[in-house]
Amino acid sequence: MAAIKLLLGHQTMAIPLYIQIAEGLLEQIESGALAPGDRLPPERELSESLGVNRMTLRQALRALETQGLLIRQQGSGTYVAEPKIEREAGRLFPFTEGIQRRGHLPGAKVIKLEQQPAEISVANKLQTSVSAPVYRGQRLRFINQQPMMLEKFFLPAHCFPGFEQYNLENRSLYEVMETEYGFVVSRARQSLEAVSATEYEAELLKIKAGAPLMLEQRLAFDQDGQPIEYAKDVYRGDRFRFVTELAALEL
């Protein structure tokens, strides 16, 4: 396997070593340099070649393991996980990226994007004062030209001045947040429930009113723990499945 370039020594650094290592490995997995089923070098060996302590390497491996990217087996070795389509449910990442990874063609149409005073429920979620301005947007998302998901999002306007100027038909919401405003979504709390399609949703998604939809509500936080997005997305029930891996304690 290829080498991973690490910054600095071991003290006074901006980014922790184990994060750098995890990201380096992640990159190799995503680029295909490390293919599913590949075995990583033994921990002792890899830690030495990286010039870090084994415990530090293990912290990186554990992070990737909990993300479902690696599988570790005592006595055997550490392997790159099979690319389960469903893996993504436990990770936080944009619709577009997930679709592309599966070899489909994503698309988006902005239906609405306007600034308006926050309703009570939204202000509450975003922890802004009621009637503080928020950006309210709606995007219809496509896969292979077929409408699949309707996204409604709310952003605190004071965090994203001039948000209208960006083209959300080509760019990911989170990508714009990060590139243009420096906000990185690092945590999110989300819920799933089964609902019926309203007339409005049915028309946009080209399904029958009353058809089952998956409603995903998400409150996303930036690196400082401040809420920066509240979203209510509905997915076609017949086309999406949300998968999670559960463990009983012991990490």
Added chain:
Amino acid sequence: MAAIKLLLGHQTMAIPLYIQIAEGLLEQIESGALAPGDRLPPERELSESLGVNRMTLRQALRALETQGLLIRQQGSGTYVAEPKIEREAGRLFPFTEGIQRRGHLPGAKVIKLEQQPAEISVANKLQTSVSAPVYRGQRLRFINQQPMMLEKFFLPAHCFPGFEQYNLENRSLYEVMETEYGFVVSRARQSLEAVSATEYEAELLKIKAGAPLMLEQRLAFDQDGQPIEYAKDVYRGDRFRFVTELAALEL
């Protein structure tokens, strides 16, 4: 806070120290000895009073943190998390327990429990040969006397001889598995999707046919990684919401 009793010293033990510590703390949280918002002793102090190394204690704390039971803040301390109702989505535990914790009255009615040859899809999931015998059961679950969820489960019969004899109207499936057969569910892979209620489901759940339901499919594994349960549970869409907490890498 109360003391935690640990088994043995540091070598040749059955259960790792950090698991024992995590379970001890978990017990104190669940019993109320540690209330939400309480601050735990500093790591250095607590590790000393437990007679373990700080790193070992930290491993226990991390496990509880990822379960959403603790919140750690650098420079401030480690706190017992507020009991978010939704927390349970990321944890693996039985329906009954979750309901009781919210102060509701659970109930169950066994509709079917029989042994039969496995269909292909089920055999596939349970990794048994096709037409190997499996137990197939259906339970209707109640909350406050109202039907809320319909559970269909499949168990490999060779793992659970004589399974019919146990009363599943009072006992949890997992509890019977563990107590009577020694199988502990330690991992599970589950998926959620939105579906429409069939006539059959609608009648049992006393809702309209076509109403939205949440279909949860679950494949549960024992401590050795062998699949021991495949389940297809449907929840009333208007009464259940499934919540998860997501993090972007860095654990």
Added chain:
DNA sequence: ATGGTATATTGGTCTATACCATTGAAGCCC
């Protein structure tokens, strides 16, 4: 060939120690 047995390899746990980064409160100055 088959099956068991030693041995080496590999990840898992635990200790001990050091220093960094963030927080919050105490103290200080004005």
Added chain:
DNA sequence: GGGCTTCAATGGTATAGACCAATATACCAT
């Protein structure tokens, strides 16, 4: 009182080393 600095306390990161537990392999006896 208000704002600032200082500093101790606390969790976070990293190192080094030891031994345990599970697995895979090689080898041997049958």
